[in-house]
Amino acid sequence: MSTTPVARNGVDTPALLATVDAIKGTPExxxxxxxxxxxxxSGTHSRTAIQGFYGAGQEDTSRAEPFLLDADHPPVLVGDGNGPTPAEYLLHAIASCLTAGLATLASINGISLTRVTSTVEGDIDLLGLLGLSDQVRNGYQAIRVQFVIEGDAAPEELRALVEQTRARSSVYDVLTNGVSVDIDVSTV
Structure with missing residues:
Protein backbone atom coordinates (compact mmCIF):
# COMPACT_ATOMS: atom_id res chain seq x y z
CA MET A 1 0.00 0.00 0.00
CA SER A 2 1.41 3.38 -1.04
CA THR A 3 1.70 6.17 1.52
CA THR A 4 2.92 8.71 -1.00
CA PRO A 5 0.88 11.89 -0.58
CA VAL A 6 -1.28 12.89 -3.53
CA ALA A 7 -2.99 16.08 -4.57
CA ARG A 8 -6.49 16.15 -3.09
CA ASN A 9 -9.23 18.78 -2.87
CA GLY A 10 -7.26 20.96 -5.28
CA VAL A 11 -4.35 21.12 -2.80
CA ASP A 12 -0.93 20.04 -4.08
CA THR A 13 -0.23 17.96 -0.97
CA PRO A 14 3.29 16.84 -2.04
CA ALA A 15 4.29 20.48 -2.60
CA LEU A 16 2.76 21.49 0.75
CA LEU A 17 4.67 18.77 2.60
CA ALA A 18 7.88 19.77 0.78
CA THR A 19 7.30 23.35 1.95
CA VAL A 20 6.82 22.18 5.53
CA ASP A 21 10.05 20.17 5.35
CA ALA A 22 11.94 23.13 3.86
CA ILE A 23 10.71 25.42 6.65
CA LYS A 24 11.66 22.83 9.30
CA GLY A 25 15.19 22.85 7.85
CA THR A 26 15.39 26.62 7.36
CA PRO A 27 12.99 28.39 9.77
CA GLU A 28 13.73 31.83 8.21
CA SER A 42 -14.35 59.53 -3.30
CA GLY A 43 -16.60 59.72 -0.26
CA THR A 44 -16.37 56.38 1.57
CA HIS A 45 -15.13 54.59 -1.58
CA SER A 46 -11.51 53.39 -1.70
CA ARG A 47 -9.58 50.89 -3.81
CA THR A 48 -6.87 48.52 -2.60
CA ALA A 49 -4.20 46.97 -4.81
CA ILE A 50 -2.59 43.73 -3.66
CA GLN A 51 0.26 42.37 -5.73
CA GLY A 52 3.70 41.50 -4.42
CA PHE A 53 4.71 40.03 -1.09
CA TYR A 54 7.84 38.77 0.58
CA GLY A 55 7.96 35.09 1.49
CA ALA A 56 10.09 31.95 1.44
CA GLY A 57 13.21 34.10 1.54
CA GLN A 58 12.46 36.23 -1.50
CA GLU A 59 10.20 38.83 -3.06
CA ASP A 60 7.33 37.15 -4.91
CA THR A 61 6.73 38.50 -8.42
CA SER A 62 4.35 35.80 -9.69
CA ARG A 63 1.36 38.14 -9.85
CA ALA A 64 1.62 40.02 -13.16
CA GLU A 65 -1.31 42.28 -12.29
CA PRO A 66 -2.51 43.44 -8.88
CA PHE A 67 -5.75 42.23 -7.36
CA LEU A 68 -8.00 45.28 -7.08
CA LEU A 69 -10.54 45.41 -4.26
CA ASP A 70 -13.08 48.18 -3.90
CA ALA A 71 -14.62 49.04 -0.55
CA ASP A 72 -17.46 51.43 0.13
CA HIS A 73 -20.45 51.87 2.39
CA PRO A 74 -24.06 51.42 1.32
CA PRO A 75 -26.19 54.54 0.83
CA VAL A 76 -27.74 54.17 4.30
CA LEU A 77 -24.20 54.73 5.65
CA VAL A 78 -23.49 57.68 3.27
CA GLY A 79 -21.70 55.61 0.61
CA ASP A 80 -22.52 54.69 -2.96
CA GLY A 81 -22.27 50.91 -2.58
CA ASN A 82 -19.23 50.54 -4.88
CA GLY A 83 -18.04 47.50 -2.93
CA PRO A 84 -18.39 45.64 0.35
CA THR A 85 -17.77 47.57 3.55
CA PRO A 86 -14.38 47.08 5.21
CA ALA A 87 -16.16 45.18 8.01
CA GLU A 88 -17.66 42.82 5.40
CA TYR A 89 -14.16 42.10 4.08
CA LEU A 90 -13.35 40.80 7.56
CA LEU A 91 -16.19 38.29 7.21
CA HIS A 92 -14.78 37.22 3.84
CA ALA A 93 -11.31 36.96 5.38
CA ILE A 94 -12.38 34.63 8.21
CA ALA A 95 -14.52 32.49 5.89
CA SER A 96 -11.84 32.10 3.23
CA CYS A 97 -9.04 31.49 5.76
CA LEU A 98 -11.01 28.76 7.54
CA THR A 99 -12.05 27.20 4.22
CA ALA A 100 -8.48 27.14 2.87
CA GLY A 101 -7.23 25.61 6.11
CA LEU A 102 -9.99 23.01 6.08
CA ALA A 103 -9.22 21.95 2.49
CA THR A 104 -5.50 21.76 3.27
CA LEU A 105 -5.91 19.75 6.48
CA ALA A 106 -8.39 17.41 4.80
CA SER A 107 -5.85 16.79 2.01
CA ILE A 108 -3.03 16.08 4.44
CA ASN A 109 -5.31 13.64 6.30
CA GLY A 110 -6.39 11.85 3.08
CA ILE A 111 -9.98 13.12 3.25
CA SER A 112 -11.73 14.06 0.01
CA LEU A 113 -14.21 16.90 0.33
CA THR A 114 -17.21 17.20 -1.96
CA ARG A 115 -18.75 20.36 -0.48
CA VAL A 116 -17.71 23.09 1.93
CA THR A 117 -19.97 26.08 2.51
CA SER A 118 -19.73 28.58 5.31
CA THR A 119 -22.07 31.35 6.32
CA VAL A 120 -20.56 34.13 8.40
CA GLU A 121 -22.58 36.70 10.31
CA GLY A 122 -21.22 39.63 12.30
CA ASP A 123 -23.12 41.98 14.61
CA ILE A 124 -22.12 45.66 14.81
CA ASP A 125 -23.84 48.32 16.88
CA LEU A 126 -23.37 51.74 15.26
CA LEU A 127 -23.64 53.47 18.64
CA GLY A 128 -19.97 52.61 19.16
CA LEU A 129 -18.80 53.25 15.62
CA LEU A 130 -20.45 56.66 15.50
CA GLY A 131 -19.11 57.64 18.94
CA LEU A 132 -22.61 57.82 20.45
CA SER A 133 -21.83 55.45 23.33
CA ASP A 134 -18.66 54.71 25.27
CA GLN A 135 -20.32 51.48 26.41
CA VAL A 136 -20.47 49.94 22.91
CA ARG A 137 -17.36 48.80 21.07
CA ASN A 138 -16.63 50.17 17.56
CA GLY A 139 -16.34 46.82 15.83
CA TYR A 140 -18.12 43.52 15.79
CA GLN A 141 -19.73 42.43 19.06
CA ALA A 142 -19.91 38.83 17.79
CA ILE A 143 -19.09 36.81 14.69
CA ARG A 144 -20.66 33.43 13.94
CA VAL A 145 -19.43 30.90 11.36
CA GLN A 146 -21.64 28.00 10.27
CA PHE A 147 -20.10 25.28 8.10
CA VAL A 148 -21.83 22.70 5.92
CA ILE A 149 -19.30 20.01 4.97
CA GLU A 150 -19.54 16.84 2.91
CA GLY A 151 -16.68 14.43 2.41
CA ASP A 152 -15.55 10.84 2.70
CA ALA A 153 -14.98 11.02 6.46
CA ALA A 154 -17.21 10.55 9.48
CA PRO A 155 -18.98 13.66 10.81
CA GLU A 156 -16.81 13.72 13.95
CA GLU A 157 -13.65 13.65 11.78
CA LEU A 158 -14.93 16.60 9.73
CA ARG A 159 -15.78 18.51 12.93
CA ALA A 160 -12.27 17.78 14.24
CA LEU A 161 -10.79 19.19 11.02
CA VAL A 162 -12.72 22.43 11.54
CA GLU A 163 -11.38 22.63 15.11
CA GLN A 164 -7.80 22.07 13.86
CA THR A 165 -8.38 24.72 11.22
CA ARG A 166 -9.68 27.21 13.78
CA ALA A 167 -6.62 26.55 15.95
CA ARG A 168 -4.23 27.32 13.04
CA SER A 169 -6.13 30.13 11.27
CA SER A 170 -4.19 33.40 11.08
CA VAL A 171 -7.36 35.44 10.57
CA TYR A 172 -9.15 33.77 13.48
CA ASP A 173 -6.08 34.44 15.63
CA VAL A 174 -5.99 38.15 14.75
CA LEU A 175 -9.74 38.55 15.32
CA THR A 176 -9.77 36.75 18.67
CA ASN A 177 -6.36 37.75 20.09
CA GLY A 178 -5.76 41.11 18.45
CA VAL A 179 -2.53 42.39 16.97
CA SER A 180 -0.72 45.69 17.34
CA VAL A 181 -1.37 48.07 14.47
CA ASP A 182 1.09 50.93 14.12
CA ILE A 183 -0.13 53.97 12.18
CA ASP A 184 2.26 56.54 10.73
CA VAL A 185 1.13 59.66 8.89
CA SER A 186 2.97 61.58 6.17
CA THR A 187 1.55 64.78 4.74
CA VAL A 188 2.43 66.40 1.43
Missing part, protein backbone atom coordinates in the same frame (compact mmCIF):
# COMPACT_ATOMS: atom_id res chain seq x y z
CA UNK A 29 11.69 30.71 5.18
CA UNK A 30 8.56 30.95 7.35
CA UNK A 31 8.77 34.76 7.53
CA UNK A 32 6.26 36.41 5.20
CA UNK A 33 5.18 40.01 4.71
CA UNK A 34 1.97 40.70 2.84
CA UNK A 35 1.21 44.22 1.61
CA UNK A 36 -1.76 46.20 0.40
CA UNK A 37 -1.85 49.74 -1.01
CA UNK A 38 -5.14 51.59 -0.58
CA UNK A 39 -6.18 54.79 -2.34
CA UNK A 40 -9.19 56.95 -1.61
CA UNK A 41 -11.52 57.34 -4.61
Missing amino acids: LAKFQFRAVNQWV
Whole structure:
Protein backbone atom coordinates (compact mmCIF):
# COMPACT_ATOMS: atom_id res chain seq x y z
CA MET A 1 0.00 0.00 0.00
CA SER A 2 1.41 3.38 -1.04
CA THR A 3 1.70 6.17 1.52
CA THR A 4 2.92 8.71 -1.00
CA PRO A 5 0.88 11.89 -0.58
CA VAL A 6 -1.28 12.89 -3.53
CA ALA A 7 -2.99 16.08 -4.57
CA ARG A 8 -6.49 16.15 -3.09
CA ASN A 9 -9.23 18.78 -2.87
CA GLY A 10 -7.26 20.96 -5.28
CA VAL A 11 -4.35 21.12 -2.80
CA ASP A 12 -0.93 20.04 -4.08
CA THR A 13 -0.23 17.96 -0.97
CA PRO A 14 3.29 16.84 -2.04
CA ALA A 15 4.29 20.48 -2.60
CA LEU A 16 2.76 21.49 0.75
CA LEU A 17 4.67 18.77 2.60
CA ALA A 18 7.88 19.77 0.78
CA THR A 19 7.30 23.35 1.95
CA VAL A 20 6.82 22.18 5.53
CA ASP A 21 10.05 20.17 5.35
CA ALA A 22 11.94 23.13 3.86
CA ILE A 23 10.71 25.42 6.65
CA LYS A 24 11.66 22.83 9.30
CA GLY A 25 15.19 22.85 7.85
CA THR A 26 15.39 26.62 7.36
CA PRO A 27 12.99 28.39 9.77
CA GLU A 28 13.73 31.83 8.21
CA LEU A 29 11.69 30.71 5.18
CA ALA A 30 8.56 30.95 7.35
CA LYS A 31 8.77 34.76 7.53
CA PHE A 32 6.26 36.41 5.20
CA GLN A 33 5.18 40.01 4.71
CA PHE A 34 1.97 40.70 2.84
CA ARG A 35 1.21 44.22 1.61
CA ALA A 36 -1.76 46.20 0.40
CA VAL A 37 -1.85 49.74 -1.01
CA ASN A 38 -5.14 51.59 -0.58
CA GLN A 39 -6.18 54.79 -2.34
CA TRP A 40 -9.19 56.95 -1.61
CA VAL A 41 -11.52 57.34 -4.61
CA SER A 42 -14.35 59.53 -3.30
CA GLY A 43 -16.60 59.72 -0.26
CA THR A 44 -16.37 56.38 1.57
CA HIS A 45 -15.13 54.59 -1.58
CA SER A 46 -11.51 53.39 -1.70
CA ARG A 47 -9.58 50.89 -3.81
CA THR A 48 -6.87 48.52 -2.60
CA ALA A 49 -4.20 46.97 -4.81
CA ILE A 50 -2.59 43.73 -3.66
CA GLN A 51 0.26 42.37 -5.73
CA GLY A 52 3.70 41.50 -4.42
CA PHE A 53 4.71 40.03 -1.09
CA TYR A 54 7.84 38.77 0.58
CA GLY A 55 7.96 35.09 1.49
CA ALA A 56 10.09 31.95 1.44
CA GLY A 57 13.21 34.10 1.54
CA GLN A 58 12.46 36.23 -1.50
CA GLU A 59 10.20 38.83 -3.06
CA ASP A 60 7.33 37.15 -4.91
CA THR A 61 6.73 38.50 -8.42
CA SER A 62 4.35 35.80 -9.69
CA ARG A 63 1.36 38.14 -9.85
CA ALA A 64 1.62 40.02 -13.16
CA GLU A 65 -1.31 42.28 -12.29
CA PRO A 66 -2.51 43.44 -8.88
CA PHE A 67 -5.75 42.23 -7.36
CA LEU A 68 -8.00 45.28 -7.08
CA LEU A 69 -10.54 45.41 -4.26
CA ASP A 70 -13.08 48.18 -3.90
CA ALA A 71 -14.62 49.04 -0.55
CA ASP A 72 -17.46 51.43 0.13
CA HIS A 73 -20.45 51.87 2.39
CA PRO A 74 -24.06 51.42 1.32
CA PRO A 75 -26.19 54.54 0.83
CA VAL A 76 -27.74 54.17 4.30
CA LEU A 77 -24.20 54.73 5.65
CA VAL A 78 -23.49 57.68 3.27
CA GLY A 79 -21.70 55.61 0.61
CA ASP A 80 -22.52 54.69 -2.96
CA GLY A 81 -22.27 50.91 -2.58
CA ASN A 82 -19.23 50.54 -4.88
CA GLY A 83 -18.04 47.50 -2.93
CA PRO A 84 -18.39 45.64 0.35
CA THR A 85 -17.77 47.57 3.55
CA PRO A 86 -14.38 47.08 5.21
CA ALA A 87 -16.16 45.18 8.01
CA GLU A 88 -17.66 42.82 5.40
CA TYR A 89 -14.16 42.10 4.08
CA LEU A 90 -13.35 40.80 7.56
CA LEU A 91 -16.19 38.29 7.21
CA HIS A 92 -14.78 37.22 3.84
CA ALA A 93 -11.31 36.96 5.38
CA ILE A 94 -12.38 34.63 8.21
CA ALA A 95 -14.52 32.49 5.89
CA SER A 96 -11.84 32.10 3.23
CA CYS A 97 -9.04 31.49 5.76
CA LEU A 98 -11.01 28.76 7.54
CA THR A 99 -12.05 27.20 4.22
CA ALA A 100 -8.48 27.14 2.87
CA GLY A 101 -7.23 25.61 6.11
CA LEU A 102 -9.99 23.01 6.08
CA ALA A 103 -9.22 21.95 2.49
CA THR A 104 -5.50 21.76 3.27
CA LEU A 105 -5.91 19.75 6.48
CA ALA A 106 -8.39 17.41 4.80
CA SER A 107 -5.85 16.79 2.01
CA ILE A 108 -3.03 16.08 4.44
CA ASN A 109 -5.31 13.64 6.30
CA GLY A 110 -6.39 11.85 3.08
CA ILE A 111 -9.98 13.12 3.25
CA SER A 112 -11.73 14.06 0.01
CA LEU A 113 -14.21 16.90 0.33
CA THR A 114 -17.21 17.20 -1.96
CA ARG A 115 -18.75 20.36 -0.48
CA VAL A 116 -17.71 23.09 1.93
CA THR A 117 -19.97 26.08 2.51
CA SER A 118 -19.73 28.58 5.31
CA THR A 119 -22.07 31.35 6.32
CA VAL A 120 -20.56 34.13 8.40
CA GLU A 121 -22.58 36.70 10.31
CA GLY A 122 -21.22 39.63 12.30
CA ASP A 123 -23.12 41.98 14.61
CA ILE A 124 -22.12 45.66 14.81
CA ASP A 125 -23.84 48.32 16.88
CA LEU A 126 -23.37 51.74 15.26
CA LEU A 127 -23.64 53.47 18.64
CA GLY A 128 -19.97 52.61 19.16
CA LEU A 129 -18.80 53.25 15.62
CA LEU A 130 -20.45 56.66 15.50
CA GLY A 131 -19.11 57.64 18.94
CA LEU A 132 -22.61 57.82 20.45
CA SER A 133 -21.83 55.45 23.33
CA ASP A 134 -18.66 54.71 25.27
CA GLN A 135 -20.32 51.48 26.41
CA VAL A 136 -20.47 49.94 22.91
CA ARG A 137 -17.36 48.80 21.07
CA ASN A 138 -16.63 50.17 17.56
CA GLY A 139 -16.34 46.82 15.83
CA TYR A 140 -18.12 43.52 15.79
CA GLN A 141 -19.73 42.43 19.06
CA ALA A 142 -19.91 38.83 17.79
CA ILE A 143 -19.09 36.81 14.69
CA ARG A 144 -20.66 33.43 13.94
CA VAL A 145 -19.43 30.90 11.36
CA GLN A 146 -21.64 28.00 10.27
CA PHE A 147 -20.10 25.28 8.10
CA VAL A 148 -21.83 22.70 5.92
CA ILE A 149 -19.30 20.01 4.97
CA GLU A 150 -19.54 16.84 2.91
CA GLY A 151 -16.68 14.43 2.41
CA ASP A 152 -15.55 10.84 2.70
CA ALA A 153 -14.98 11.02 6.46
CA ALA A 154 -17.21 10.55 9.48
CA PRO A 155 -18.98 13.66 10.81
CA GLU A 156 -16.81 13.72 13.95
CA GLU A 157 -13.65 13.65 11.78
CA LEU A 158 -14.93 16.60 9.73
CA ARG A 159 -15.78 18.51 12.93
CA ALA A 160 -12.27 17.78 14.24
CA LEU A 161 -10.79 19.19 11.02
CA VAL A 162 -12.72 22.43 11.54
CA GLU A 163 -11.38 22.63 15.11
CA GLN A 164 -7.80 22.07 13.86
CA THR A 165 -8.38 24.72 11.22
CA ARG A 166 -9.68 27.21 13.78
CA ALA A 167 -6.62 26.55 15.95
CA ARG A 168 -4.23 27.32 13.04
CA SER A 169 -6.13 30.13 11.27
CA SER A 170 -4.19 33.40 11.08
CA VAL A 171 -7.36 35.44 10.57
CA TYR A 172 -9.15 33.77 13.48
CA ASP A 173 -6.08 34.44 15.63
CA VAL A 174 -5.99 38.15 14.75
CA LEU A 175 -9.74 38.55 15.32
CA THR A 176 -9.77 36.75 18.67
CA ASN A 177 -6.36 37.75 20.09
CA GLY A 178 -5.76 41.11 18.45
CA VAL A 179 -2.53 42.39 16.97
CA SER A 180 -0.72 45.69 17.34
CA VAL A 181 -1.37 48.07 14.47
CA ASP A 182 1.09 50.93 14.12
CA ILE A 183 -0.13 53.97 12.18
CA ASP A 184 2.26 56.54 10.73
CA VAL A 185 1.13 59.66 8.89
CA SER A 186 2.97 61.58 6.17
CA THR A 187 1.55 64.78 4.74
CA VAL A 188 2.43 66.40 1.43
